[in-house]
Amino acid sequence: GDSVTQMEGPVTLSEEAFLTINCTYTATGYPSLFWYVQYPGEGLQLLLKATKADDKGSNKGFEATYRKETTSFHLEKGSVQVSDSAVYFCALNRGGYQKVTFGTGTKLQVIP
Amino acid sequence: EPEVTQTPSHQVTQMGQEVILRCVPISNHLYFYWYRQILGQKVEFLVSFYNNEISEKSEIFDDQFSVERPDGSNFTLKIRSTKLEDSAMYFCASSLPTNSNQPQHFGDGTRLSIL
DSSP: OOEEEEOOSOEEEETTOOEEEOEEEEOSSOOEEEEEEEOTTOOEEEEEEEOSTTOEEEETTEEEEOBTTTTBOOEEESSOOGGGOEEEEEEEESSTTOOOEEOOOEEEEEEO | OOOOEEEOSEEEEOTTOOEEEEEEOOTTOOEEEEEEEOTTSOEEEEEEEETTEEEEEOTTOOTTEEEEOOSSSOEEEEESSOOGGGOEEEEEEEEOSSSSOOOOEEOOOEEEEEO
């Protein structure tokens, strides 16, 4: 079945540091890939998405590129802020109405 | 921006009692979902619902669980006889009626605590 593997957390960075959170997936066909973010005490918010190979999703300074050859969708941000502290979930689905499969989540803490 | 709304935000229930979690999906969405997240663990799919019937369900979604769309706006998850292991955050989601790759939009969740 489908699965998503992402790097263990927590990740602690200083403000303005470069962020990478690794994500790899296993799925047949051509799934859509997502990053969701969960701020403390809140629900899941879609951060960015990519629907086909070599697509780059971007939002709020975050980027991730759909790499089919390495089955990866790593999340990056050039300069993190304290307000980016949250749990980040990599996820996929087969499209349309199909279920979303989530990774275990990576907690990011940014310190001033 | 339209949102998925869930009530209550926190529900405390005695083991063995029935509980109903409520969701109002985004108004023009036609696919609805429930997920749960046990504390510290990954978000897990429970069930998807379309055209007044279940489209897909996971192994977690056993006979204790049921879903319903009682009117044109609400989507509910019922747990008939709650167990301690049902304690989790439950997320409702909805998506557009299309086969294209539209993302699912999630609510803020209901934290269910079973005592």
